[in-house]
Amino acid sequence: MEKASLFFPLVVLLIQCLPIVPVTVSTTTPKVEVHENSDAVLSCDFRTEKEQNPRIEWKKKGTDVSFVYYEGHFRGAFAGRARIKGATVTLQRVTQKDAGEYRCEITAPHDTITLGETNITLEVLVPPHTPSCEIPSSALTGSVVQLRCRDQQSIPPATYSWYKDDKPLTPSRMANATYHLNPITGILEFKTVARGDTGQYSCLASNKVGPPKMCEAKHMKIEDVNMAGVVAAVVVICLVIAICGFGGYYAHRNGYFSSESVCP
Structure with a gap:
């Protein structure tokens, strides 16, 4: 017990x-x-x-x-x-x-x-949607040109690749490259665009969810600066300045700019 x-x-x-x-x-x-x-x-x-x-x-x-x-x-x-x-x-x-x-x-x-x-x-x-592409129709040689590509609906966010005349442009890491391609932002930038960059450009948006989508290709034409036109414009401006200067001198010499007034 x-x-x-x-x-x-x-x-x-x-x-x-x-x-x-x-x-x-x-x-x-x-x-x-x-x-x-x-x-x-x-x-x-x-x-x-x-x-x-x-x-x-x-x-x-x-x-x-x-x-x-x-x-x-x-x-x-x-x-x-x-x-x-x-x-x-x-x-x-x-x-x-x-x-x-x-x-x-x-x-x-x-x-x-x-x-x-x-x-x-x-x-x-969300799979890729057709991206919106901003491609200028023309530009002058030596200028800085940006091409933009964006798909705001895909999740995860799309990555971008650019094509010229149906051929892919590879992201260049060389210091002397004429262009820079950012696959994250979708911006293709030419530092000094040349006539050889003329062509049909399009952008492809991709992610792991669905098939990639491409925007409609657009033509970009690169033109040289019209030197004859520039020279002519400079000559015309110089002539206008010379004429105005001569006219002012003539008017001043003949008393048109005199501060004295004749009283009756």
Whole structure:
């Protein structure tokens, strides 16, 4: 009997010392990447200490935190195009507006720690669209010329390559190169454009999501400066200056600019 009385407090002490397992929440995919108009699975797994019927909520972070799933129903833009199994949510036909950070929250009122959560980032991938290209129709030799290419819709952002007469222009790292091509910004710059740079130019936008897209080719003509015209213009300007100077001298000598006035 005495042994039993000693054993019982030890059992109680051991029970009290056992580690308490609070509500725990986790995800197998903290970052989800899906193509536009496909389904996105946001996994959320949880385990509770005592609670048999925990409250499940999903929220989307943005300028303001908005509910995705609350009180057993999907809310807002997710109503009618999402489903839940356990705590894992599947969003159907996702668009770029659905991209962002989501939070799965599990509330277990009867547990020692009543709240657990996990975050998931959703990225919606968008294939390249036909880029907009700015290609001047003409330029003068020796001038600085920029050709611009941009696709603002592709995700991840597109990289760019330029073509002249259907042949690719390679990014040049040589110090004496006549042009510089930036595949990130899409800018093709000629430091001192020459007549040999005349041709049909087009730009190709690419990313890992879908097939690349190219803008319509445009012709750029490089022309020499008209030296005869420049010389003629200089001669005309010099003649005008000389005539004006002579006229001023003549008028001054004949008293047209005299400050004295004749009174009646």
